Amino acid sequence: MASGMANIVQFENVGLRYGTGTETLSDLSFTLTSGSFYFLTGASGAGKTSLLRLLYLAQRPSRGVVRLFGEDAGVLPRARLPGFRRRIGVVFQDFRLLPHLSAYDNIALPLRVAGIPESDIEAPVREMLAWVGLTDRGKAKPPTLSGGEQQRIAIARAVIGRPEILVADEPTGNVDPDMAERLLHLFDSLNRLGTTVVVATHDFHLLNRIPNARMMRLEKGRLHDPTGALRHPPASPA
Amino acid sequence: MKLSLNPNAPDRRLLDEGRRTRAMTWIMSVMLFLTVLSGGLGLGMLAATAQLDRQLSGRLTVQIVEPDAAVRDRQARELVAALRSTAGVVRAAEVDRARLAELLKPWLGDTGLDPDLPMPAMIDVDVRGDAAVRATEEAARRIAPSARVDRHAQWLSPVRSFMATLTWLAGGLVLLMASATAAVVLLAARAGLDTHRDTIEVLHMLGSTDLQVARLFQRRIAIDTLLGGAIGAALALGLIWLLQSRFDALGSELMSGVALQQRDWFLLLLLPLSFALLATFAARVAVLRALAKTL
Numbered sequence: 052m053a054s055g056m057a058n059i060v061q062f063e064n065v066g067l068r069y070g071t072g073t074e075t076l077s078d079l080s081f082t083l084t085s086g087s088f089y090f091l092t093g094a095s096g097a098g099k100t101s102l103l104r105l106l107y108l109a110q111r112p113s114r115g116v117v118r119l120f121g122e123d124a125g126v127l128p129r130a131r132l133p134g135f136r137r138r139i140g141v142v143f144q145d146f147r148l149l150p151h152l153s154a155y156d157n158i159a160l161p162l163r164v165a166g167i168p169e170s171d172i173e174a175p176v177r178e179m180l181a182w183v184g185l186t187d188r189g190k191a192k193p194p195t196l197s198g199g200e201q202q203r204i205a206i207a208r209a210v211i212g213r214p215e216i217l218v219a220d221e222p223t224g225n226v227d228p229d230m231a232e233r234l235l236h237l238f239d240s241l242n243r244l245g246t247t248v249v250v251a252t253h254d255f256h257l258l259n260r261i262p263n264a265r266m267m268r269l270e271k272g273r274l275h276d277p278t279g280a281l282r283h284p285p286a287s288p289a
Numbered sequence: 290m291k292l293s294l295n296p297n298a299p300d301r302r303l304l305d306e307g308r309r310t311r312a313m314t315w316i317m318s319v320m321l322f323l324t325v326l327s328g329g330l331g332l333g334m335l336a337a338t339a340q341l342d343r344q345l346s347g348r349l350t351v352q353i354v355e356p357d358a359a360v361r362d363r364q365a366r367e368l369v370a371a372l373r374s375t376a377g378v379v380r381a382a383e384v385d386r387a388r389l390a391e392l393l394k395p396w397l398g399d400t401g402l403d404p405d406l407p408m409p410a411m412i413d414v415d416v417r418g419d420a421a422v423r424a425t426e427e428a429a430r431r432i433a434p435s436a437r438v439d440r441h442a443q444w445l446s447p448v449r450s451f452m453a454t455l456t457w458l459a460g461g462l463v464l465l466m467a468s469a470t471a472a473v474v475l476l477a478a479r480a481g482l483d484t485h486r487d488t489i490e491v492l493h494m495l496g497s498t499d500l501q502v503a504r505l506f507q508r509r510i511a512i513d514t515l516l517g518g519a520i521g522a523a524l525a526l527g528l529i530w531l532l533q534s535r536f537d538a539l540g541s542e543l544m545s546g547v548a549l550q551q552r553d554w555f556l557l558l559l560l561p562l563s564f565a566l567l568a569t570f571a572a573r574v575a576v577l578r579a580l581a582k583t584l
């Protein structure tokens with residue numbers, strides 16, 4: 052755990068309401084410390100994706116304050132959003148790969164968006180392809196890849212920019228247990244390099260694979276934190 | 290994601306080319322065809338008006354209507370002589386009688402040329418400056434009180450104002466086309482945003498700025514409008530050139546003024562370029578406005 056204990060994410064009484072219905076998320080108050088590993092669990096429909104969307108700035112809260120990197124995300128001017136988003140890597144639950152681009156170009160996207168010169172792009176992309184075990188599928192278009200392969204491309208795209216926060220929504224939903232464990236190992240190594248990782252998952256088998264991970268549990272839009280680990284994180288065990 | 294015209298540049302592939310339509314290119318070629326034609330008409334009229342002005346501004350005709358042929362001829366001779374010594378008069382000459390008869394033939398018929406019919410004497414006068422016009426009028430009054438002085442510019446003024454109207458009309462058409470082009474581009478950009486909504490959302494989530502996204506659309510529209518504009522403008526320029534060589538063949542003094550100068554051709558060539566610039570700017574504005582409403 053390279054980084055100190057800085058609060059990289061802070062939710063204060065956050066509520067989220069889609070349209071005019073009841074609140075999907077209510078009274079969320081927690082702090083994520085920089086360099087930690089978090090699992091977010093909860094039944095389907097509990098609001099995991101919604102919480103993560105607040106985290107990666109796809110959504111503004113209906114009430115409360117979301118603080119990212121020490122700044123109130125709710126009042127960030129539009130022009131500053133891209134800069135913040137480049138510091139966050141996201142594995143979307145539905146991948147969101149661009150179907151008309153090759154796997155290679157999908158993975159390269161965050162670097163190109165950030166204006167990295169083309170000569171500095173090939174090596175990291177090749178490395179990422181190898182990392183997720185898809186070296187020979189670089190030219191393939193996502194629709195010709197299996198669900199698990201697409202998921203791995205999505206993960207490679209999320210981590211290639213060395214984000215400060217990695218948000219992964221069900222990143223192992225489409226792969227076999229072996230591959231799931233391997234991917235989790237990737238997240239763990241990234242975490243050891245200092246990235247704060249938040250993984251939403253249904254897969255309880257994964258939870259005890261990362262000994263230092265902290266748990267967040269959503270039930271019907273409310274956060275349950277029986278151990279109190281979130282609000283008052285214990286001293287870094289590593 | 291810098292701007293690159295290399296067709297294989299990675300950022301050129303960001304928007305799915307498979308979803309691209311040729312509609313914009315076609316619309317732009319029709320637009321530029323009509324615009325360049327209108328522009329050609331306007332510039333041609335402008336040139337013709339200028340030539341008309343040059344030809345007519347200093348040209349007068351003095352008509353002496355006098356039943357007594359002897360008096361009439363004497364007055365005509367005296368007036369020509371007087372005018373020739375007037376300052377500002379470049380040329381003064383009586384129109385040949387036989388030619389005058391020839392000119393009148395269509396109105397009077399073959400048999401109509403009755404030798405008893407009083408024919409006016411006509412004197413063509415080329416002058417320089419308004420003072421010379423007044424001097425001519427004075428001399429005519431003095432020597433031949435029945436004389437009438439016509440300024441060509443006067444009786445051609447309806448023609449001139451018609452040509453001026455055409456010039457304005459052509460200019461108006463060009464402006465109308467420009468605004469229609471901008472409107473079409475706004476619509477196309479909005480449709481494009483809809484078509485590529487998913488891609489744009491992903492680009493945003495990966496940290497693309499609005500300008501980066503707008504550039505993708507801008508460049509696409511610039512290429513489409515340049516291509517379409519080039520086709521339309523080339524066709525229109527060809528047509529104008531064809532029409533102009535027909536005018537030349539007519540040999541008409543009035544029509545030959547319609548000839549386009551090098552500068553006019555250059556201006557016409559600028560039309561597709563400026564329309565492409567306009568379209569690019571419209572696309573940029575449309576995309577940035579639409580994106581500003583998203584998160």
Ligand SMILES: Nc1ncnc2c1ncn2[C@@H]1O[C@H](COP(=O)(O)OP(=O)(O)OP(=O)(O)O)[C@@H](O)[C@H]1O
Nearest residue numbers: 069070075093094095096097098099100101102144
């Ligand atoms: N864009 C939306 N508009 C309206 N309601 C939404 C929207 N997104 C999610 N919801 C609702 O919010 C609730 C929480 O959804 P969310 O996707 O956050 O759950 P989840 O915990 O991620 O579920 P899963 O495990 O199935 O992915 C659901 O009842 C869902 O119907």
Ligand SMILES: [Mg+2]
Nearest residue numbers: 099100144220
């Ligand atoms: Mg979900």
